[in-house]
Amino acid sequence: MSRFADRSGPIRLGMVGGGQGAFIGAAHRVAARLDGEYTLVAGALSSTPDKARASGEALGLAADRTYDDFTEMAKREARLKDGIEAVAIVTPNHLHLPVAREFLKRGIHVICDKPLTGTLADAKKLAALAEKSDALFMLTHTYAGxxxxxxxxxxxxxxxxxxxxxxxxxxxxxxxxxxxxxxxxxxxxxxxxxxxxxxxxxxxxxxxxxxxxxxxxxxxxxxxxxxxxxxxxxxxxxxxxxxxxxxxxxxxxxxxxxxxxxxxxxxxxxxxxxxxxxxxxxxxxxxxxxxxxxxxxxxxxxxxxxxxxxxxxxxxxIPPGHPEGYFEAFANLYGAAAAAIRHRRSSDGLPEGIDFPSVVDGLExxxxxxxxxxxxxxxxxxxxx
Missing domain, CATH: 3.30.360.10 (Dihydrodipicolinate Reductase; domain 2)
Structure with a gap:
């Protein structure tokens, strides 16, 4: 059951990593907005404060929703009535576990770039955290889309x-x-x-x-x-x-x-x-x-x-003969995650027919x-x- 009072409208999305010059962060943002299912409202877009602020400003984020640190972001967003419902993690691999941990334990859904982590020990820890959390965990193996x-x-x-x-x-x-x-x-x-x-x-x-x-x-x-x-x-x-x-x-x-x-x-x-x-x-x-x-x-x-x-x-x-490609496949995964998140706003479990790469796929x-x-x-x- 969602912890948010407001369950209407687009899914409020945050992002960790993916600041200026990052390819995969931009790909995630395109995928998230392609179907109008998400709106990006917060981010800790870089570990460098100046770059984090500049990246947030370039994306139109409010100054008070642009963070220098992902832990600070997780804590504050969890307290806000209109805080993020999901976070996209687009950092180097060694940060996937510590970032995901901060959001999962606060009930915020996680959409994480692959691989799950850099080491098997970290992957097992993250899989255990995701299993215990009420939040969803989706891994972006794009080609499944x-x-x-x-x-x-x-x-x-x-x-x-x-x-x-x-x-x-x-x-x-x-x-x-x-x-x-x-x-x-x-x-x-x-x-x-x-x-x-x-x-x-x-x-x-x-x-x-x-x-x-x-x-x-x-x-x-x-x-x-x-x-x-x-x-x-x-x-x-x-x-x-x-x-x-x-x-x-x-x-x-x-x-x-x-x-x-x-x-x-x-x-x-x-x-x-x-x-x-x-x-x-x-x-x-x-x-x-x-x-x-x-x-x-x-x-x-x-x-x-x-x-x-x-x-x-x-x-x-789109109709046959009109090429579809990478962004559309990415958006299909984000769409499946959106359907699951919307379902969680009022119910437990997953809606019938929803399929996206999970923490289990990541551990494998x-x-x-x-x-x-x-x-x-x-x-x-x-x-x-």
């Missing part, structure tokens, strides 16, 4: 592919192929173990690939064998990983994530093969899903067609990174998750 990802999930679930045999997923980029850390704040924290955590590419993009494979197939992992590299001299965290996966029931998988693959920009791709058919989806062409029955021609499904599932079409915003992602590191240290030995 694409209509054709949902279509792939639906087709696997209803048995179109038959028994799943093989899963191949990759997420490859080239933006860290050299050492831009000195000149690029986004690169600097992602390659710093103190801020990023145990994983480099595995934590930053490998967790996206891992979640996509789990989300579409529903397969439960049994063990993995990982070979991690830091190709750039002096880099302390992995920038490339090859991972073999054994799933319960006998299916096998491979996951490749890299941030040193020259010529690849945001190459997230998944292929799933069963004993009846296979499918393929690519993030850089997200409005299409390729499906091939064994012995048959390849069928290219496009977003919004009558041949797609109700669940997929429900995530489609950090467990994957931890297993990769353990395996690679043992010369790519098989380890359980």
């Amino acid at each position: 694409y209509p054709m990802v949902r279509e792939a999930q639906e087709r696997v679930a209803r048995g179109d592919l038959g028994t799943i045999r093989l899963v191949q997923v990759e997420y490859a980029q080239d933006w860290l192929a050299h050492a831009p850390e000195a000149d690029n704040k986004q690169a600097a924290w992602r390659t710093d173990p103190a801020q990023s955590g145990a994983g480099g590419a595995t934590g930053d993009i490998g967790t996206h690939a891992w979640h996509l494979a789990r989300h579409i197939t529903g397969l439960e992992p049994e063990s993995i064998a990982a070979d991690l590299q830091a190709f750039v001299p002096g880099r302390q965290l992995d920038d490339n990983a090859h991972v073999m996966i054994r799933f319960q029931g006998g299916a096998r998988g491979t996951l490749w994530c890299s941030q040193v693959a020259a010529g690849l920009e945001n190459g997230l791709r998944i292929r799933v093969f069963g004993d009846k058919a296979g499918l393929e989806w690519r993030q850089e062409n997200p409005n299409e899903l390729r499906v091939t029955e064994i012995g048959g021609p390849t069928m290219t499904l496009t977003r919004g067609l009558a041949a797609t599932s109700d669940a997929s079409r429900a995530m489609t915003r 992602g950090v467990s994957f990174v931890d297993a990769c590191v353990r395996s690679s240290k043992r010369n790519a030995a098989w380890v359980t998750l």
Whole structure:
């Protein structure tokens, strides 16, 4: 049950991190306002006071709702009659646990960027906090918000592919192929173990690939064998990983994530093969899903067609032929969170049919990174998750 007297109108949103020059904070703000479900009213947008105030002013936040410190923000917003109902956490990974803790214990819903945390120990602590809290916790694995990802999930679930045999997923980029850390704040924290955590590419993009494979197939992992590299001299965290996966029931998988693959920009791709058919989806062409029955021609499904599932079409915003992409997928997750938050204004639990990545998905992602590191240290030995 909501602690707020006023339960009408847009959801009052706060943000921690995401100040001037931060890409992911801007993406969250676009997603939050795309459907008019949220209004940003407060923020601790930077750990640097001058930048925090300048960022708040640029976004039109009131001076007394622009904070230098997230703890101060959580305490004061919890006391206000019109205080925030939810907070978006868009900080480096090492801050996810302390920030989320302050808001969860005050009953404020949390929308957190992935990965859940930088270390498995912190992930377990945060999962326990979220379990005990009355507030909701949503993790922004953005790619789960694409209509054709949902279509792939639906087709696997209803048995179109038959028994799943093989899963191949990759997420490859080239933006860290050299050492831009000195000149690029986004690169600097992602390659710093103190801020990023145990994983480099595995934590930053490998967790996206891992979640996509789990989300579409529903397969439960049994063990993995990982070979991690830091190709750039002096880099302390992995920038490339090859991972073999054994799933319960006998299916096998491979996951490749890299941030040193020259010529690849945001190459997230998944292929799933069963004993009846296979499918393929690519993030850089997200409005299409390729499906091939064994012995048959390849069928290219496009977003919004009558041949797609109700669940997929429900995530489609504009008519076929008008491209939808990253911001719309992000907004689909924010929309699901909004429906759950609105439901909580007057009731407990979740409304029927609401699905978004949770703290459980986040814990699984950090467990994957931890297993990769353990395996690679043992010369790519098989380890359980």
